[in-house]
Amino acid sequence: MDSVIVEFADECQKLNYLQIIGDFVEIPWFEIVVELSEKAEEKLKTNNESIIVNAEFIHNPVKSDSTRALYADELLLSHRIELTDERVARFENLRFPQRLYDLLENKDIILSINVWSGRRSSLYNILHCVGLEEPMSKIKGRRIVVKCKLIRDDD
Numbered sequence: 504m505d506s507v508i509v510e511f512a513d514e515c516q517k518l519n520y521l522q523i524i525g526d527f528v529e530i531p532w533f534e535i536v537v538e539l540s541e542k543a544e545e546k547l548k549t550n551n552e553s554i555i556v557n558a559e560f561i562h563n564p565v566k567s568d569s570t571r572a573l574y575a576d577e578l579l580l581s582h583r584i585e586l587t588d589e590r591v592a593r594f595e596n597l598r599f600p601q602r603l604y605d606l607l608e609n610k611d612i613i614l615s616i617n618v619w620s621g622r623r624s625s626l627y628n629i630l631h632c633v634g635l636e637e638p639m640s641k642i643k644g645r646r647i648v649v650k651c652k653l654i655r656d657d658d
Contacts, residue, residue, distance in 0.1 A: 520579055520643040521604075528604045530560060530580070531643040532595035535635075536585065540652040543630060552629070553621030556592035556649075557583045560599070560639070561613045577614060579603055585621055591646075613636045617650050629654055 522529045535556050539547065547554070560580040562637040584592040604610070618632035632651035 520640050521610075523601060524598060526601050527598035528601050530597045530599075530612075532593065533614075533644065534594070534646040535592045535618070536646055536648045537590045537592070537618055538648050538650045539590070539630075540650075542656060543651055543653045545633070546629065546653060547620070550624035552624050554586040554590075554630070554651075555583055555619050555621050556586065557581065557617045557618075557619075558569065558594055558597075559615040560590045560597075561615055562607050562609065611640045613637070614639050614642050616647070616649060618651060636655075 506635055520531050522531075535558075537554055537556065546552070558581070561578055580597060582594060582597055584594070586592055604612075614635070614637055616635040618630065618634075619628040620630045622628065630651045631654045632649055635647060635649060
């Protein structure tokens with residue numbers, strides 16, 4: 504077991520973005536700035552609508568063995584932040600079990616960001632936002648802008 508921990512620690516140093524906290528792997532902080540068009544900003548304020556910023560941490564693929572099939576894009580962790588008046592979602596102190604990380608061949612996990620309206624004033628999402636899917640090694644400690652406009656009635 505010690506060799507796995509040493510191998511894991513060496514891999515973390517190479518990627519230089521993950522920390523081991525007990526039996527968990529901590530993902531470094533990052534921020535998502537939601538940049539709304541004028542019409543979208545006005546509509547959200549008028550309708551007292553919120554914004555959901557959803558972060559999924561995925562990997563592909565896991566090491567295959569006799570007990571586990573090989574799957575692409577498996578979810579390690581998902582975390583959602585709801586914004587009301589503010590437009591910056593800060594993701595920090597997010598952890599997942601080290602045992603899952605130990606199974607990964609590619610240690611640079613992928614961050615997938617999706618943004619939508621909070622559906623407080625309508626059953627339907629009213630925002631069209633550009634998503635993001637990047638390796639965490641490129642995102643760590645950064646502020647990323649996600650642009651959004653209304654699905655309808657926006658240029």
